[in-house]
Amino acid sequence: MPVISLTVNGNPVTADVEPRWLLSRLLRDHLGLTGTHVGCDTSQCGACVIHVDGKPVKSCAMLAAQADGAQITTIEGLAQKGKLHPMQEAFRDNHALQCGFCTPGMVMMSVALATEQPDLDEPAVRKGLEGNLCRCTGYQNIINAVMVGAKAMRG
Amino acid sequence: MYEFEYHQPKSLEEATKLFADADDPQFMAGGQTIIPVMKQRLAMPSDIIDLGKISDLQGISVDGGALTIGAMTHHNEVAGSDEVRKAIPALAELASHIGDPAVRNRGTIGGSIANNDPAADYPAALVALGATVQTTSREIAAEDFFTAMFETALDEGEMIVNVTFPAPEKAAYEKFPNPASRYATTGVFVAKTGESVRVAVTGAGACVFRQIDFEKALLGDFSPSALDGLTVSTDGLNSDLHASAEYRANLISVLAKRAVKHAG
Numbered sequence: 001m002p003v004i005s006l007t008v009n010g011n012p013v014t015a016d017v018e019p020r021w022l023l024s025r026l027l028r029d030h031l032g033l034t035g036t037h038v039g040c041d042t043s044q045c046g047a048c049v050i051h052v053d054g055k056p057v058k059s060c061a062m063l064a065a066q067a068d069g070a071q072i073t074t075i076e077g078l079a080q081k082g083k084l085h086p087m088q089e090a091f092r093d094n095h096a097l098q099c100g101f102c103t104p105g106m107v108m109m110s111v112a113l114a115t116e117q118p119d120l121d122e123p124a125v126r127k128g129l130e131g132n133l134c135r136c137t138g139y140q141n142i143i144n145a146v147m148v149g150a151k152a153m154r155g
Numbered sequence: 156m157y158e159f160e161y162h163q164p165k166s167l168e169e170a171t172k173l174f175a176d177a178d179d180p181q182f183m184a185g186g187q188t189i190i191p192v193m194k195q196r197l198a199m200p201s202d203i204i205d206l207g208k209i210s211d212l213q214g215i216s217v218d219g220g221a222l223t224i225g226a227m228t229h230h231n232e233v234a235g236s237d238e239v240r241k242a243i244p245a246l247a248e249l250a251s252h253i254g255d256p257a258v259r260n261r262g263t264i265g266g267s268i269a270n271n272d273p274a275a276d277y278p279a280a281l282v283a284l285g286a287t288v289q290t291t292s293r294e295i296a297a298e299d300f301f302t303a304m305f306e307t308a309l310d311e312g313e314m315i316v317n318v319t320f321p322a323p324e325k326a327a328y329e330k331f332p333n334p335a336s337r338y339a340t341t342g343v344f345v346a347k348t349g350e351s352v353r354v355a356v357t358g359a360g361a362c363v364f365r366q367i368d369f370e371k372a373l374l375g376d377f378s379p380s381a382l383d384g385l386t387v388s389t390d391g392l393n394s395d396l397h398a399s400a401e402y403r404a405n406l407i408s409v410l411a412k413r414a415v416k417h418a419g
């Protein structure tokens with residue numbers, strides 16, 4: 001079994017992984033980071049989006065072995081010192097979730113969009129969230145939240 | 156997913172050797188197709204050879220009028236590259252509309268064309284721009300590369316190293332995306348280079364093809380109205396739950412006109 005070393009939410013991790021383990025499995029079943037949700041397991045829903053070296057990827061479509069040497073951030077790594085990340089705060093304030101299943105992926109994708117595009121506008125939010133499905137909210141409040149969260153991130 | 160051995164070679168030679176020595180190996184680029192296919196147990200390779208750490212497969216470069224993109228270049232890199240935006244903006248535009256941001260961060264040009272999904276975007280760009288695929292053993296013209304649905308001219312163990320695109324005078328791509336996957340229900344890439352015009356269609360048939368009558372009409376008059384009155388036959392076009400053959404035939408005309416207008 002390959003032994004991999006990576007950084008997860010700032011902490012060094014060394015793990016003995018089976019080649020067929022998905023990154024989502026390593027995070028959830030072996031590191032206990034169950035904030036990363038697996039909605040479809042077929043690359044469609046985006047609930048499993050995390051950041052690998054700062055970029056949003058679907059953790060159900062990447063092998064754990066491929067994360068050797070990577071810097072990983074999951075939803076658990078966003079809040080700092082017990083204070084929610086501005087994007088999480090914006091989701092809460094704008095009623096951007098109902099059941100909350102899609103939310104970790106939505107927030108991780110939204111943080112990446114706002115980081116990569118400092119001038120993020122509404123059409124760019126809609127395009128950026130094309131790979132994140134929500135069965136509850138109807139999306140409008142999510143879009144509103146991302147606009148607010150992106151503004152808060154700009155400071 | 157069934158068990159397999161995982162390898163991460165650092166060079167093309169090492170990858171070739173690993174492939175030759177394994178029982179039933181498969182290369183892996185970003186895994187965006189091969190991982191889902193393995194989960195469904197439609198592929199059961201004994202060995203996965205991850206191409207992610209091979210430097211010869213990386214990078215974008217411009218030499219004279221030609222743009223070369225390494226096989227392992229992710230869609231987001233092509234979309235965001237200043238070199239691509241300058242040399243062939245239509246190609247950067249195409250890459251920026253593949254799937255969603257997470258798919259674009261892992262999916263690669265090499266994986267996309269090796270897979271030759273009938274609804275993939277890149278095949279249309281390669282054929283319309285007259286690109287050349289450099290493999291570990293030869294150069295293959297784009298038109299000879301895409302042979303049939305999910306099939307290419309690649310031999311067992313042959314790897315795509317890079318793709319070279321001659322810069323056109325004008326080019327544009329228009330697609331009607333499937334609303335769920337963003338794959339092309341139909342997509343049309345139009346390119347004008349000196350004395351030639353090429354129109355390549357993806358998503359409509361089993362494999363990318365050229366719309367020769369459109370090319371002839373556009374050669375004399377590169378304007379949307381040059382395509383007025385030309386109808387597309389439904390022969391060989393796909394009919395599925397997303398669109399009928401008639402609908403796709405009409406999309407080819409509509410999208411070709413839009414692409415010509417967009418190309419300017």
Ligand SMILES: Cc1cc2nc3c(=O)[nH]c(=O)nc-3n(C[C@H](O)[C@H](O)[C@H](O)COP(=O)(O)OP(=O)(O)OC[C@H]3O[C@@H](n4cnc5c(N)ncnc54)[C@H](O)[C@@H]3O)c2cc1C
Pocket residue numbers: 043044181182183184185186187188189190206226227230252253254255258261262263264265266267269270274275276277309313314315316336337338339
């Ligand atoms: C949700 C979703 C939406 C998508 N939407 C679109 C879309 O709108 N348009 C579109 O065009 N595509 C789309 N795709 C496909 C995506 O763009 C990927 O390019 C494609 O899945 C290939 O992925 P990959 O590059 O990771 O290759 P892999 O999955 O790693 O490999 C695919 C195949 O290519 C072979 N291969 C890979 N690299 C090489 C090489 N260098 N030499 C020889 N063989 C090689 C592998 O052995 C394998 O058989 C989508 C995918 C997903 C999951």
Ligand code: FES
Pocket residue numbers: 037038039040041042043044045046047048049058059060061
């Ligand atoms: S669980 Fe990964 S995309 Fe749905």
Ligand code: FES
Pocket residue numbers: 096097098099100101102103133134135136137
């Ligand atoms: S809040 Fe329930 S799926 Fe989005």
